[in-house]
Amino acid sequence: MERVALVGLGAIGAGYASRFVEAGIDLRVLADAGRRARYAGQPTIVNGRRYDFDFSDGSDGPADLAVVAVKRAALDEAIELLRPCVTGRTVVLSLLNGIDSEEVLAAAFPQATVLLAVSVGIDAVRENREVRFSSLGRIVFGEPANPGPHAEAVAETSDLLARAGIEAVVPQDMVHELWWKWLINVGVNQVSALIRAPYGVLQDRANPARAVMIAAQREVIGVANARGVRLDETDLDRWLDVLDTLGPQNYTSMAQDALAGRPTEVDSFAGTMVRLGAELGVDVPVNTVLYGLLKGAEAVQP
Template sequence: MRVDLVGLGAVGAGYGSRMLAAGLDVRVVVDQQRAERYRGTATLVNGVAYDFPITGGVDEPADLAIVAVKSPALDQAIDLLRPRVGPDTVILSLLNGVDSEAVIAAALPQATVLLALTVGIDAVRHGREVSYTSLGRVVFGEPTNLGEPGPSVRRVAEILQTAGIDYVIPADMRHQLWWKFLINVGINQVSAVLGAPYSAFQVVGSPAREAMIAAQREVIAVANAQGVALDERDLDAWLEVLAGLGPDNYTSMAQDALAGRPTEVDIFGGRVSQWGRRHGVPTPVNDLLVQLLRAGTALPPRRFG
């Protein structure tokens, strides 16, 4: 089976390297400019060099297409995949947020788009080098997964199992997407404002941890207003995951902020503030985080690492 991978950042390279090492037919789909830059240069993942096949343009439809870019690059990723997907192609979007799947499904209706997310991955990218202590797990499936999984879900499970990538197929995938959203709104935004690694959030009662939790409780309130049953148990489940992450590693949003790159604040706190206004739910913590992160884009880049 062929796997097309769009996005060779920390997440894409981390999972792609596992698939390549397992002998799967993995191809990194890029535009011409990136193709010239990538060809002939290996990607180092935990110190091991991987020569990912680089491709683009029209091809036979892939069996699985994985989208692992940041949200501002989603439209370009869709354009890259358009001539490479068909009725038998399954697409997994590993983007943050809760609406990328709907965007992809509307643009590529000929393919099957499953809901998906990653949790517990602490990969960090420096140029063409990626390192991690945990790849976490991929959570995916149809919106509701009861009984025997369908052929699309089984195909993805087979590929992940072959690559040795942990995965979960939950009964309520929509709830899981919102749980991941709760995680990102808290840890990503606060870590980006502070420029702090996971260790700042692993100490019970620390100011960073309390700020993160305050932002996440606003997500719970907004989710409840939209009919999604998040509660304190979801927050507790995240804190258990947080305890196992590499203390010296950084969230992707903190890496972006420290490097002076655009952040995904619009799909995190921006969405929370928007939905809060719609439903009359106060979101003062996220309102402030959004303003701080947007203001930070005007600052000169800082050295990361």
């Protein structure tokens, strides 16, 4: 496994792209003509270092690994960019927030190996084309249950990430990990976006916003259990331990979007929670309120 194609050069994508380049791995960043022109005019800076990434429209050969690091609203565009370079030998990793992007990618690329994946513990922040982070966290990935029928592809992907200096973990129950990451996002991303605050505010045990975050996450536990996914309070405690390791001055990606006046991922979080709650007969009052407030805030965005 040698060639990597990455779509999405935001905070998370740029952070991981910098590691691939530093390790000498053949990386192409896929983008349309307009973005390629903008990137050429304003190179990406990661932790103070300039990176002149190799940009492509995807037509210059197959990729061994395709990393998708866009927001949910840009997934369809990312799929079209990836079409020329995804083959039967390609492994696809989606780092999108939410619980359904892998299904969409698997439907688009039935010939490829689409693994479940989440990025945990990364605190990258982007301002224009400058990205900074104190922690890249780790990528947790694999088949729904590991080891599975694509164990060789999982092992090769793990080796490539290790060569890039990216911590990778392959759990036995990846479905659990996917929902655990969604539990994190439903709480911290939405509350931080609503109050437009960095991690430090939610690390403060005395701040009322922390209680709202936790209440939203407890609702995820209820919905997960109704779907047959075994989340419980120990998963919430595990998240709170991770929260304490993040840079207190850094912001979630959703808070960054809110501050910049960009659309947020509320539909992937509270929107999905409200829909699943209705389908499963699980009350989700906190997420119902978060959905209304965040959608209302977007509607009056200048």
